Structures are given as C-alpha cells and as structure tokens.
C-alpha cells in the first residue's frame with residue numbers, strides 16, 4: 457500500500473519509513489505540512505501518517521484542508537502525550553485514529569493495518585471517482601465541478617457503478633439493481649443507458665470512467681482500462 461508520512465523529526469520519520477518499507481509498503485516522507493498537502497493532493501494514498509507539530513502548516517490544518525477537499529484517505533495522527541486537545545480536535549477534524557509519541561513500531565503497524573481494512577469512509581452522502589461526484593441526498597452529479605443533468609434511470613445506474621468502483625458488473629446485475637424487476641429480458645437496455653451516461657459524464661472530459669469489459673459488462677474506474 458502507498459503511505460505518506462508527514463513528520464519533521466528526522467529520526468522518527470526514518471524509523472517509521474524503514475519499518476513500513478520492511479512491511480512491504482511504498483512510503484513517501486515529507487517534512488512539513490505544505491509538502492504534505494501537495495503530496496496528498498497529487499497521490500491517492502492508502503493511509504497518511506500525520507504529525508501535528510509541523511513547520512509551515514501544522515498537521516491539524518493540513519488535515520482540515522484535505523478533508524475540505526473531500527480527500528477520504530485514512531489519517532493516523534501522531535500526537536504528543538499531553539496533547540489531549542490536539543487529539544480531540546484531530547478526531548473532530550477527520551482523523552481516523554491517533555497514536556501517542558513515543559510509540560512502539562508494532563503498534564503503529566497494527567493501526568495502519570486496521571485502517572487499511574476499513575471500507576472507504578462513508579461519512580456523508582457523496583460518492584466519488586476521480587473528479588466525478590454524485591450526492592445521493594441532493595441528487596446532484598458533477599464532473600470537474602460542472603453540474604450534469606441525469607434522468608432518474610441514468611442517476612440510478614451511475615449510483616450503482618459508483619457504489620462498486622473498480623468492479624465489473626454484468627448486464628444482469630445492473631438490470632437487477634437499476635430496473636428492480638426482470639421486466640427487461642433484453643439486457644441491451646443496459647448498453648443503451650450506458651451510452652447515454654457516457655455521453656454525459658465521459659464525453660468531453662479528459663479521462664474515461666466507464667469501461668466496457670467485453671463479453672462481461674461494465675466497470676467504473678478512474679484507472680486506465682487494461683482489459
């Protein structure tokens with residue numbers, strides 16, 4: 457898994473990086489909050505390990521900033537022993553867990569494993585893939601910040617795809633979830649609606665999100681289709 461460590465104390469940073477690398481993770485280390493922010497924006501990390509006392513921008517401000525940008529990467533805060541307020545503020549600002557310094561490395565590793573086991577954070581009504589967002593409460597859909605009007609059926613289809621990112625859904629599965637009953641024995645209706653959806657959410661945008669898996673079905677993914 458790809459992990460970002462934001463820690464200005466060289467000794468701690470090196471010790472954490474080495475341990476995580478030995479556990480098989482790919483680790484980037486940065487030394488201040490501003491670099492942390494730009495790395496977190498540039499790379500889709502699986503976990504961020506974030507110190508609070510940092511130069512340039514402190515960890516809590518960095519955390520609020522990435523959560524404001526709807527970055528849902530699990531964050532493990534590193535806090536001082538007497539930093540009760542920091543821990544409370546940190547958890548309220550969207551941290552998933554914290555660890556008090558000094559800590560034993562096996563505990564850090566266990567907390568990282570626990571964070572990696574969690575399903576993606578679903579604290580709100582927003583489903584996302586890359587720059588595509590669907591709000592299940594307001595029923596708004598946006599791509600690259602631009603509002604996209606969908607019919608109710610197109611909306612349901614997109615919601616289904618977004619709830620199963622990177623997973624191939626067969627035409628039959630899609631029919632069962634979007635059309636509710638087997639009225640349409642002809643699964644071609646799925647291809648027709650996928651076509652409508654593509655024209656609205658993919659055409660004219662830089663990258664393709666809906667991928668056809670020949671002979672199987674469809675997959676929504678921000679990654680390039682290797683099929």
Ligand code: CA
Pocket residue numbers: 463464465507508509510
């Ligand atoms: Ca520090």
